[in-house]
Amino acid sequence: MPNLLARLKGLPHEAGLGLLTLLLLALVTIAFPRFVVIDNLKSLVDDTALLIMLAVGEMFVLLTRSVDLSVAANAALTGMVVALFNAGHPGAGIVPVLVIAIVMGAALGLINGLLVWKVRIPSIVVTLGTLSVFRGCVYVVSGGAWVNSGQMSPLFLGFVRLPVLGISVLSWIGVIVAVLAYLFLKYTVSGRNLYAAGNNPNAAAYAGIDVGRMQCLAFVLSGAIAGLAGYLWVARFAVAYTDVASGFELQVIAACVIGGVSITGGVGGVLGVVLGGLFLGIIKNALPVVGISPFFQMAVSGLVITIAVILNAGTYRKSHGRKILERAEAAP
């Protein structure tokens, strides 16, 4: 439907999706006024901020024609490490926690990036592997034990909940990440190069852009965001264990796809991803309010994702698969 609307009125994809999201919100609100209670909206924004952050990171990778399946595992591992660090040094304050989360996430992303760039393994293979490895490492560093809220310092837990201008720090971090990503993609050379590298790698290579380096950069950014999200996730839910955010990577990719990011690279923007995340977040948070049993929720959100994906399919029709000469041309 977003696409249909967009084509009818000549509006960009984002406008259609924005309208659809508002429509969804309005429908739920009319049927269940309780949904727009302040507390519920706050929790919706908090939940969605995590999804949006990870989706923005994933978008960088998708733009360069790669895919990162390891974001959720990265968040779980980083979240566990900062939780253990906090349990060991409860007095260290919040800054080291944030620094460790971002640096470690970026380092894990760098592993992915280097394997894609230097060893030239397809990204889906690399991240399929690191997905298992990171997840396994969570178990190894924690010994399979949970880190509970009792072991976390009040500052570690309280920081994300701190209300600033009505919404929590967690939500603000989501907003800041989205704004920074927008500025980065719009106004920096590296940001523009990410699009170029994914849109037409051969042309980009001839224009002097190192496509592999751009892919690596995208993975590092995605990793850094995943690491930060890992801390936020653990602090928000006040528990760290091996299966944190298990399977979340697929929702993250779904948010990107609904937001109009092309899986074949070069197409997409922050605004779309934010709307895609909100769209999924509203559905996820509305279903319990509407009174749908938790066991039906997965089916409904699966159905919505499938439908959204079919409707978005028009986005891909323009880029019809591989070009005949692409392989022969591929620059070194």
Added chain:
Amino acid sequence: MSIISSPPVAARPAVRTPFTWRRLLRWEVLLGLVVLGDFLLNCRLSQYFLDPWTLSDASFNFTERAIIALPMALLIIAGEIDISVGSTMAMASVLMGMVAQAGLGTPFVIVTGLVVGLIAGCFNGVLVCFFRVPSIVATIGTLSLFRGIAYALIGDGVLKAYKPDFAYFGQGYVWGPVSFELVLFVVLAVLFAIVLHMTVIGRRIYAIGANPIAARLSGIRVDSYKFWIFALLGMTAGLGSVLLTSRLGSTRPSIATGWELEVITMVILGGISIDGGQGSILGVVLSALLIGCVTFGLSLLNVPGIVLAIVTGCLLIGVVAISSMVGYSGRRRRG
């Protein structure tokens, strides 16, 4: 004069066929050596490993995944991917459980499993071939959809009203320690190898994966092939669901969670290029053996399952990295 006496164009050696063969050979040999090495290592590390019944038990570790890996290999060779197989299995298993609970006999249960799988596969095929959704995106959607249907149907319940004779498929033995699952896997592997490597259909699947546009222009019905491979994969996932459900003797909606990634790992480790157009069934069989050997050997040493995930992940990246670095150039992805 000098032009005529210079070496003719034909002097350029026709490297194509022998080169591909050598490359193929090297990949399977590499895998075979790793399997052999791990087998010997396991024998040394655990005195219980080299026993027909132990090895038979070990085979249960991988046969179900390996059976699904065969059509998955075809699909990836054809340039598509399906990450909904685990969810398809769950949906098939739940519906089989409901059929069994309704008091119908084992044949009905099995047909249900296969048909549900087939429908799920056709659905994916329609999304990809008719609606032109990229396969990874389409199957991310159906991954949640199929699993969601499984949860919607039975919630957190368990279904276990299976008749006793249903247990044969996952627990039965054909001869001595040779299990039904193992025989089925070997038969299917031979069948798939024949179709892929010795028939026109197989050659066309390679052609489609290597260059779908050229394949279409040379008269191959690309969409039709892709659709039927999706359907076949779905039905095989249904078959895998029959085997797994029979082995476990019960159905939960969380059955086979994460199997899609394990199956794809098996296929890629087997030397199938994720870009399509390359690989062999022998490689997939060897990689199934390798994963089976490694995980079983480690679990004999009491290594917990989640740590096995690290080993599998490193194995995948390591083997692919080695092949990439020794110039297995087919693995290079789009510049």
